[in-house]
Amino acid sequence: MPGLVSIKSPPDAPLLRITVPEPPPQNPTRTPNRKPPSASPSRSKASPARSAKKPPPDSPNPDDSSLDNPDLGPFLLKLARDTIASGEGPGKALDYAIRAAKSFERCAVEGEPSLDLAMSLHVLAAIYCSLGRFDEAVPVLERAIQVPDVERGPDHALAAFSGDMQLGDTYSMLGQVEKSIGCYEEGLKIQIQALGETDARVGETCRYLAEAHVQAMQFDKAEELCKKTLEIHRAHSEPASLEEAADRRLMALVCEAKGDYEAALEHLVLASMAMIANGQENEVAAIDVSIGNIYMSLCRFDEAVFSYQKALTVFKSSKGDNHPSVASVFVRLADLYHRTGKLRESKSYCENALRIFAKPVPGTTAEEIAGGLTEISAIYESVDEPEEALKLLQKAMKLLEDKPGQRSTIAGIEARMGVMFYILGRYEEARNSFESAVAKLRASGERKSAFFGVVLNQTGLACVQLFKIDEAAELFEEARAILEQECGPCHQDTLGVYSNLAATYDAMGR
Numbered sequence: 001m002p003g004l005v006s007i008k009s010p011p012d013a014p015l016l017r018i019t020v021p022e023p024p025p026q027n028p029t030r031t032p033n034r035k036p037p038s039a040s041p042s043r044s045k046a047s048p049a050r051s052a053k054k055p056p057p058d059s060p061n062p063d064d065s066s067l068d069n070p071d072l073g074p075f076l077l078k079l080a081r082d083t084i085a086s087g088e089g090p091g092k093a094l095d096y097a098i099r100a101a102k103s104f105e106r107c108a109v110e111g112e113p114s115l116d117l118a119m120s121l122h123v124l125a126a127i128y129c130s131l132g133r134f135d136e137a138v139p140v141l142e143r144a145i146q147v148p149d150v151e152r153g154p155d156h157a158l159a160a161f162s163g164d165m166q167l168g169d170t171y172s173m174l175g176q177v178e179k180s181i182g183c184y185e186e187g188l189k190i191q192i193q194a195l196g197e198t199d200a201r202v203g204e205t206c207r208y209l210a211e212a213h214v215q216a217m218q219f220d221k222a223e224e225l226c227k228k229t230l231e232i233h234r235a236h237s238e239p240a241s242l243e244e245a246a247d248r249r250l251m252a253l254v255c256e257a258k259g260d261y262e263a264a265l266e267h268l269v270l271a272s273m274a275m276i277a278n279g280q281e282n283e284v285a286a287i288d289v290s291i292g293n294i295y296m297s298l299c300r301f302d303e304a305v306f307s308y309q310k311a312l313t314v315f316k317s318s319k320g321d322n323h324p325s326v327a328s329v330f331v332r333l334a335d336l337y338h339r340t341g342k343l344r345e346s347k348s349y350c351e352n353a354l355r356i357f358a359k360p361v362p363g364t365t366a367e368e369i370a371g372g373l374t375e376i377s378a379i380y381e382s383v384d385e386p387e388e389a390l391k392l393l394q395k396a397m398k399l400l401e402d403k404p405g406q407r408s409t410i411a412g413i414e415a416r417m418g419v420m421f422y423i424l425g426r427y428e429e430a431r432n433s434f435e436s437a438v439a440k441l442r443a444s445g446e447r448k449s450a451f452f453g454v455v456l457n458q459t460g461l462a463c464v465q466l467f468k469i470d471e472a473a474e475l476f477e478e479a480r481a482i483l484e485q486e487c488g489p490c491h492q493d494t495l496g497v498y499s500n501l502a503a504t505y506d507a508m509g510r
Contacts, residue, residue, distance in 0.1 A: 285311040292336075411444070
């Protein structure tokens with residue numbers, strides 16, 4: 001009977017801010033809220049576009065018939081904005097925004113698209129998102145993008161573009177990456193139609209879309225968009241600009257994911273030179289960490305240590321000894337020393353990082369700590385300490401709230417926990433952990449990704465150990481179909497599933 005093959009989970013890729021829209025400018029533009037992907041992209045709740053606090057005006061309570069007054073919509077929309085700006089909370093603003101949208105809809109001239117209606121729907125959707133009610137924001141935005149007529153000029157193009165991008169952000173917060181990318185692509189088409197293919201703002205949107213493709217592990221599409229973004233920014237920006245540096249960092253990430261480490265290194269060196277020219281010391285340090293990662297992939301360990309130490313010196317002097325950036329470098333050094341067989345040094349750096357994560361400085365996010373704990377757990381796993389690795393993963397799970405926008409991240413951690421349970425012989429817990437990860441990945445629309453196929457394979461392995469052979473066969477079959485499509489029949493992950501499937505059919509007498 002052929003042996004069963006376990007496939008390691010690839011690292012999970014982390015997630016866009018949604019703000020209450022302001023009155024539109026004259027041309028469609030978008031400045032991405034994503035941070036450069038060499039640092040961890042993060043997403044946050046919607047935040048009001050205004051920061052100055054002021055008392056909200058008196059709250060009117062118009063009846064439905066008064067919504068036919070054409071002056072009421074703008075007044076209610078202003079009240080919604082002012083209520084948010086006052087810090088009173090989104091509950092009352094939501095009521096104002098709903099009434100404003102109804103008023104604009106009633107007062108709209110038949111056959112004439114109302115930009116005021118589109119704007120009020122954008123504001124309403126942003127408030128829903130700030131309340132965590134993303135599912136309710138989706139139909140509002142779907143209605144909003146149907147209102148403008150792109151052929152009527154730049155204002156309508158802006159409204160349609162903004163609606164598509166905001167809908168993409170909302171799907172992203174729900175963890176529905178494929179739908180999110182579809183919306184961004186539609187927004188990019190509208191922007192290109194309005195501004196042309198070489199406008200600088202088109203370059204910003206291309207990079208935004210490229211980052212979404214990176215998160216979906218669609219690296220070929222991401223590379224195409226990165227190249228286009230670089231061409232546009234080279235045409236519009238000075239040499240060694242900050243925009244070019246951001247493009248090159250993203251391109252380096254794509255090249256690294258595709259195994260082209262030399263190209264990744266070249267992009268990072270050029271990005272570092274641009275940041276040095278612009279006096280961005282902390283960004284240079286962050287790039288040094290990425291350069292160290294590439295050197296480590298190339299087994300150039302002395303150069304990797306030098307890059308990490310350079311970054312560590314800058315982070316300690318600029319952010320303090322207990323900043324999570326310092327801890328992240330400790331984790332990289334721990335991984336490096338583990339790979340070179342210096343286990344004592346590796347464990348020492350792990351302990352140093354854990355001390356920082358145990359007492360985080362103000363401003364440290366739960367996502368940063370959870371990510372660090374997950375990386376350290378991988379080191380403990382590789383030195384045959386699965387129980388310690390499991391404890392760290394469980395801590396990471398507690399830090400992350402089970403919100404839609406965190407589904408993919410949590411699913412990745414649960415899959416790793418399943419591996420640890422499996423190694424420890426706790427097969428029932430392994431199966432439960434894998435099944436929870438599978439359910440989250442299905443819900444977030446990742447049922448066709450290679451990672452999903454890997455997790456299905458691992459779930460099947462746990463089922464075999466529990467003598468649930470029929471269930472295991474179904475899981476292996478689904479994993480086989482996905483991995484053949486995504487990786488090809490000769491990929492080692494696909495071959496592993498073939499072996500598992502053959503062993504399962506042998507056990508079933510087929």
